[in-house]
Amino acid sequence: MEVVIAAPEELTGLAADTIEALLRSRPGAVLGLATGSSPLPLYDELVRRHREGGLSFARARAFTLDEYVGLPPEHPQRYRNVIARELTERVDLAPGAVQGPDGLAEDITAACTAYEDAIAGVGGIDLQILGIGTDGHVGFNEPGSSFASRTRIKTLTEQTRADNARFFGGELDQVPQHCLTQGLATIMSARHILLIASGRAKADAVHQLVEGPVSAMWPATILQHHPHVTALVDDAAASRLQLADYYRSTYAAKPAWQGL
Numbered sequence: 686m687e688v689v690i691a692a693p694e695e696l697t698g699l700a701a702d703t704i705e706a707l708l709r710s711r712p713g714a715v716l717g718l719a720t721g722s723s724p725l726p727l728y729d730e731l732v733r734r735h736r737e738g739g740l741s742f743a744r745a746r747a748f749t750l751d752e753y754v755g756l757p758p759e760h761p762q763r764y765r766n767v768i769a770r771e772l773t774e775r776v777d778l779a780p781g782a783v784q785g786p787d788g789l790a791e792d793i794t795a796a797c798t799a800y801e802d803a804i805a806g807v808g809g810i811d812l813q814i815l816g817i818g819t820d821g822h823v824g825f826n827e828p829g830s831s832f833a834s835r836t837r838i839k840t841l842t843e844q845t846r847a848d849n850a851r852f853f854g855g856e857l858d859q860v861p862q863h864c865l866t867q868g869l870a871t872i873m874s875a876r877h878i879l880l881i882a883s884g885r886a887k888a889d890a891v892h893q894l895v896e897g898p899v900s901a902m903w904p905a906t907i908l909q910h911h912p913h914v915t916a917l918v919d920d921a922a923a924s925r926l927q928l929a930d931y932y933r934s935t936y937a938a939k940p941a942w943q944g945l
Protein backbone atom coordinates (compact mmCIF):
# COMPACT_ATOMS: atom_id res chain seq x y z
CA MET A 686 0.00 0.00 0.00
CA GLU A 687 1.33 3.42 -0.89
CA VAL A 688 0.94 5.97 1.89
CA VAL A 689 1.07 9.66 1.01
CA ILE A 690 1.18 12.04 3.97
CA ALA A 691 0.59 15.64 2.97
CA ALA A 692 -1.51 18.74 3.55
CA PRO A 693 -5.19 18.28 2.66
CA GLU A 694 -5.01 20.60 -0.39
CA GLU A 695 -2.10 18.62 -1.80
CA LEU A 696 -3.93 15.32 -1.25
CA THR A 697 -6.97 16.71 -3.03
CA GLY A 698 -4.80 17.75 -5.97
CA LEU A 699 -3.15 14.33 -6.18
CA ALA A 700 -6.48 12.52 -6.14
CA ALA A 701 -7.91 14.86 -8.77
CA ASP A 702 -4.78 14.45 -10.93
CA THR A 703 -5.23 10.67 -10.79
CA ILE A 704 -8.87 10.81 -11.80
CA GLU A 705 -8.17 13.36 -14.51
CA ALA A 706 -5.36 11.22 -15.96
CA LEU A 707 -7.67 8.20 -15.97
CA LEU A 708 -10.52 10.04 -17.69
CA ARG A 709 -8.22 11.59 -20.29
CA SER A 710 -6.72 8.21 -21.17
CA ARG A 711 -9.97 6.24 -20.84
CA PRO A 712 -12.98 8.54 -21.22
CA GLY A 713 -15.32 5.60 -20.60
CA ALA A 714 -13.72 4.76 -17.24
CA VAL A 715 -15.82 3.41 -14.39
CA LEU A 716 -15.53 5.37 -11.13
CA GLY A 717 -16.49 4.23 -7.65
CA LEU A 718 -17.88 7.12 -5.61
CA ALA A 719 -17.94 7.47 -1.83
CA THR A 720 -20.05 9.68 0.39
CA GLY A 721 -19.07 11.13 3.76
CA SER A 722 -17.13 14.34 4.24
CA SER A 723 -13.70 13.03 3.18
CA PRO A 724 -14.19 13.12 -0.63
CA LEU A 725 -16.04 16.48 -0.71
CA PRO A 726 -12.96 18.66 -1.42
CA LEU A 727 -12.04 16.22 -4.20
CA TYR A 728 -15.50 16.50 -5.76
CA ASP A 729 -15.24 20.31 -5.61
CA GLU A 730 -11.87 20.13 -7.35
CA LEU A 731 -13.21 17.80 -10.07
CA VAL A 732 -16.10 20.21 -10.66
CA ARG A 733 -13.61 23.09 -10.91
CA ARG A 734 -11.51 21.17 -13.46
CA HIS A 735 -14.66 20.32 -15.41
CA ARG A 736 -15.71 23.99 -15.55
CA GLU A 737 -12.30 25.56 -16.03
CA GLY A 738 -10.12 22.85 -17.53
CA GLY A 739 -12.45 20.97 -19.84
CA LEU A 740 -12.35 17.74 -17.85
CA SER A 741 -15.23 15.67 -19.19
CA PHE A 742 -17.17 12.85 -17.57
CA ALA A 743 -19.52 12.51 -20.53
CA ARG A 744 -18.56 8.91 -21.33
CA ALA A 745 -17.73 7.84 -17.76
CA ARG A 746 -19.90 5.71 -15.52
CA ALA A 747 -20.02 5.60 -11.74
CA PHE A 748 -21.21 3.38 -8.92
CA THR A 749 -21.73 4.50 -5.35
CA LEU A 750 -20.51 2.47 -2.41
CA ASP A 751 -23.46 2.32 -0.12
CA GLU A 752 -26.92 3.61 0.79
CA TYR A 753 -29.17 3.90 3.81
CA VAL A 754 -32.18 1.63 3.89
CA GLY A 755 -35.58 3.26 4.07
CA LEU A 756 -34.86 6.97 3.64
CA PRO A 757 -37.62 8.53 1.53
CA PRO A 758 -36.75 9.39 -2.11
CA GLU A 759 -36.29 13.12 -1.52
CA HIS A 760 -34.37 12.83 1.75
CA PRO A 761 -31.25 15.02 1.51
CA GLN A 762 -29.10 12.37 3.19
CA ARG A 763 -30.10 9.59 0.85
CA TYR A 764 -26.70 8.83 -0.65
CA ARG A 765 -27.86 8.92 -4.26
CA ASN A 766 -29.11 12.46 -3.57
CA VAL A 767 -25.86 13.39 -1.82
CA ILE A 768 -23.77 12.18 -4.76
CA ALA A 769 -26.06 13.95 -7.25
CA ARG A 770 -25.77 17.20 -5.30
CA GLU A 771 -22.04 17.02 -4.60
CA LEU A 772 -20.80 15.74 -7.94
CA THR A 773 -22.91 14.28 -10.68
CA GLU A 774 -25.27 17.23 -11.27
CA ARG A 775 -22.27 19.57 -11.33
CA VAL A 776 -20.39 17.79 -14.12
CA ASP A 777 -21.39 16.29 -17.48
CA LEU A 778 -22.05 12.70 -16.43
CA ALA A 779 -24.78 11.31 -18.65
CA PRO A 780 -28.24 10.73 -17.16
CA GLY A 781 -28.35 7.20 -15.79
CA ALA A 782 -24.57 6.92 -15.75
CA VAL A 783 -24.49 6.82 -11.96
CA GLN A 784 -25.96 3.88 -10.09
CA GLY A 785 -26.28 3.10 -6.41
CA PRO A 786 -27.70 0.31 -4.30
CA ASP A 787 -31.48 0.73 -3.97
CA GLY A 788 -32.25 1.30 -0.30
CA LEU A 789 -35.97 1.39 -1.05
CA ALA A 790 -36.16 -1.91 -2.91
CA GLU A 791 -38.93 -4.28 -1.87
CA ASP A 792 -36.68 -7.23 -2.50
CA ILE A 793 -33.38 -6.19 -0.94
CA THR A 794 -31.57 -9.40 -1.80
CA ALA A 795 -32.51 -9.15 -5.48
CA ALA A 796 -31.52 -5.47 -5.54
CA CYS A 797 -28.09 -6.31 -4.13
CA THR A 798 -27.55 -9.07 -6.67
CA ALA A 799 -28.66 -6.74 -9.47
CA TYR A 800 -26.17 -4.15 -8.26
CA GLU A 801 -23.31 -6.63 -8.33
CA ASP A 802 -24.39 -7.68 -11.84
CA ALA A 803 -24.45 -4.05 -12.98
CA ILE A 804 -20.88 -3.48 -11.78
CA ALA A 805 -19.68 -6.70 -13.36
CA GLY A 806 -21.60 -5.88 -16.55
CA VAL A 807 -19.45 -2.81 -17.24
CA GLY A 808 -16.25 -4.69 -16.53
CA GLY A 809 -15.75 -3.60 -12.93
CA ILE A 810 -14.62 -0.39 -11.29
CA ASP A 811 -11.41 1.23 -12.55
CA LEU A 812 -10.89 3.63 -9.69
CA GLN A 813 -12.65 3.49 -6.32
CA ILE A 814 -12.66 6.51 -4.04
CA LEU A 815 -12.90 5.48 -0.39
CA GLY A 816 -13.16 7.09 3.01
CA ILE A 817 -12.72 5.19 6.25
CA GLY A 818 -14.87 5.12 9.37
CA THR A 819 -13.41 5.70 12.83
CA ASP A 820 -14.12 2.00 13.49
CA GLY A 821 -12.23 1.01 10.33
CA HIS A 822 -15.25 0.44 8.13
CA VAL A 823 -15.05 1.01 4.38
CA GLY A 824 -18.31 1.55 2.59
CA PHE A 825 -20.56 0.46 5.44
CA ASN A 826 -18.72 -2.81 6.07
CA GLU A 827 -18.72 -2.70 9.83
CA PRO A 828 -16.38 -4.71 12.09
CA GLY A 829 -17.04 -8.41 11.65
CA SER A 830 -17.82 -8.08 7.95
CA SER A 831 -16.72 -11.01 5.85
CA PHE A 832 -13.74 -10.41 3.63
CA ALA A 833 -15.65 -12.38 0.98
CA SER A 834 -18.76 -10.20 1.23
CA ARG A 835 -20.61 -8.76 -1.75
CA THR A 836 -23.31 -6.08 -1.81
CA ARG A 837 -25.79 -6.78 0.99
CA ILE A 838 -27.75 -5.30 3.86
CA LYS A 839 -25.84 -4.44 7.04
CA THR A 840 -26.76 -3.11 10.47
CA LEU A 841 -24.88 0.04 11.42
CA THR A 842 -22.94 0.13 14.68
CA GLU A 843 -23.86 2.68 17.32
CA GLN A 844 -20.45 4.27 16.72
CA THR A 845 -21.19 4.81 13.01
CA ARG A 846 -24.69 6.09 13.73
CA ALA A 847 -23.26 8.53 16.27
CA ASP A 848 -20.52 9.62 13.82
CA ASN A 849 -23.11 10.22 11.09
CA ALA A 850 -25.69 11.93 13.32
CA ARG A 851 -24.07 15.24 12.33
CA PHE A 852 -25.63 14.81 8.90
CA PHE A 853 -29.07 14.36 10.52
CA GLY A 854 -29.15 17.54 12.60
CA GLY A 855 -27.29 15.79 15.42
CA GLU A 856 -30.29 13.52 16.06
CA LEU A 857 -29.13 9.95 16.52
CA ASP A 858 -32.63 8.52 16.21
CA GLN A 859 -32.92 10.00 12.71
CA VAL A 860 -29.97 7.93 11.47
CA PRO A 861 -31.20 4.72 9.86
CA GLN A 862 -30.17 1.45 11.46
CA HIS A 863 -29.65 -0.41 8.22
CA CYS A 864 -27.79 0.18 5.00
CA LEU A 865 -26.83 -1.53 1.77
CA THR A 866 -23.16 -1.58 1.01
CA GLN A 867 -20.79 -2.98 -1.54
CA GLY A 868 -19.05 -5.86 0.20
CA LEU A 869 -15.38 -6.04 0.99
CA ALA A 870 -14.86 -8.42 -1.94
CA THR A 871 -16.69 -5.96 -4.21
CA ILE A 872 -14.42 -3.14 -3.11
CA MET A 873 -11.37 -5.39 -3.50
CA SER A 874 -12.34 -5.97 -7.15
CA ALA A 875 -11.69 -2.34 -8.06
CA ARG A 876 -8.49 -1.92 -10.02
CA HIS A 877 -7.16 1.08 -8.09
CA ILE A 878 -8.35 2.30 -4.71
CA LEU A 879 -7.77 5.85 -3.45
CA LEU A 880 -8.53 6.08 0.26
CA ILE A 881 -8.75 9.56 1.75
CA ALA A 882 -8.51 10.19 5.50
CA SER A 883 -8.04 13.36 7.48
CA GLY A 884 -8.20 14.42 11.09
CA ARG A 885 -7.11 12.91 14.38
CA ALA A 886 -10.33 10.91 14.78
CA LYS A 887 -9.10 8.69 11.90
CA ALA A 888 -5.59 8.10 13.32
CA ASP A 889 -6.34 4.71 14.90
CA ALA A 890 -8.20 3.46 11.84
CA VAL A 891 -5.39 4.61 9.53
CA HIS A 892 -2.77 2.93 11.73
CA GLN A 893 -4.72 -0.33 11.61
CA LEU A 894 -5.36 0.01 7.87
CA VAL A 895 -1.68 0.35 7.03
CA GLU A 896 0.15 -1.40 9.85
CA GLY A 897 -2.31 -3.52 11.79
CA PRO A 898 -2.88 -7.23 11.48
CA VAL A 899 -5.49 -8.08 8.86
CA SER A 900 -8.62 -8.56 10.91
CA ALA A 901 -12.38 -8.43 10.45
CA MET A 902 -12.40 -6.18 13.52
CA TRP A 903 -10.82 -3.48 11.32
CA PRO A 904 -12.43 -4.23 7.93
CA ALA A 905 -10.24 -1.78 6.00
CA THR A 906 -7.21 -3.97 6.75
CA ILE A 907 -8.28 -6.29 3.92
CA LEU A 908 -6.93 -3.58 1.62
CA GLN A 909 -3.43 -4.77 2.59
CA HIS A 910 -4.15 -7.66 0.21
CA HIS A 911 -4.96 -5.34 -2.71
CA PRO A 912 -2.14 -4.71 -5.20
CA HIS A 913 -2.94 -1.04 -5.85
CA VAL A 914 -4.17 0.99 -2.90
CA THR A 915 -3.12 4.58 -2.28
CA ALA A 916 -3.81 5.98 1.19
CA LEU A 917 -3.94 9.77 1.13
CA VAL A 918 -3.69 10.99 4.72
CA ASP A 919 -3.07 14.33 6.38
CA ASP A 920 -0.68 14.77 9.31
CA ALA A 921 -3.37 14.32 11.95
CA ALA A 922 -4.68 11.09 10.42
CA ALA A 923 -1.07 9.89 10.06
CA SER A 924 -0.18 10.69 13.68
CA ARG A 925 -0.29 7.07 14.87
CA LEU A 926 1.63 5.55 11.97
CA GLN A 927 4.79 3.88 13.27
CA LEU A 928 6.63 4.19 9.98
CA ALA A 929 5.41 7.68 9.06
CA ASP A 930 8.96 8.94 8.39
CA TYR A 931 9.58 6.02 6.04
CA TYR A 932 6.37 6.70 4.09
CA ARG A 933 7.27 10.40 3.86
CA SER A 934 10.79 9.78 2.57
CA THR A 935 9.62 7.10 0.15
CA TYR A 936 7.06 9.41 -1.39
CA ALA A 937 9.49 12.37 -1.45
CA ALA A 938 11.94 10.26 -3.50
CA LYS A 939 9.31 9.12 -5.98
CA PRO A 940 9.66 10.56 -9.50
CA ALA A 941 6.82 12.99 -10.20
CA TRP A 942 6.01 11.36 -13.56
CA GLN A 943 5.08 8.10 -11.86
CA GLY A 944 1.70 9.20 -10.51
CA LEU A 945 -0.18 7.29 -7.85
Ligand code: GLP
Pocket residue numbers: 719720721722723724750751815816817818819823824825845849
Ligand atom coordinates in the same frame (compact mmCIF):
# COMPACT_ATOMS: atom_id res chain seq x y z
C1 GLP B 1 -19.64 6.81 6.21
C2 GLP B 1 -19.70 6.17 4.82
C3 GLP B 1 -18.34 5.75 4.38
C4 GLP B 1 -17.38 6.86 4.73
C5 GLP B 1 -17.18 6.90 6.21
C6 GLP B 1 -16.34 8.07 6.69
O1 GLP B 1 -20.46 6.23 7.12
N1 GLP B 1 -20.60 5.09 4.65
O2 GLP B 1 -18.35 5.46 2.99
O3 GLP B 1 -16.14 6.63 4.13
O4 GLP B 1 -18.39 6.78 6.88
O5 GLP B 1 -17.05 9.27 6.60
P1 GLP B 1 -16.38 10.68 6.69
O6 GLP B 1 -15.58 10.85 5.44
O7 GLP B 1 -17.50 11.65 6.77
O8 GLP B 1 -15.52 10.69 7.90
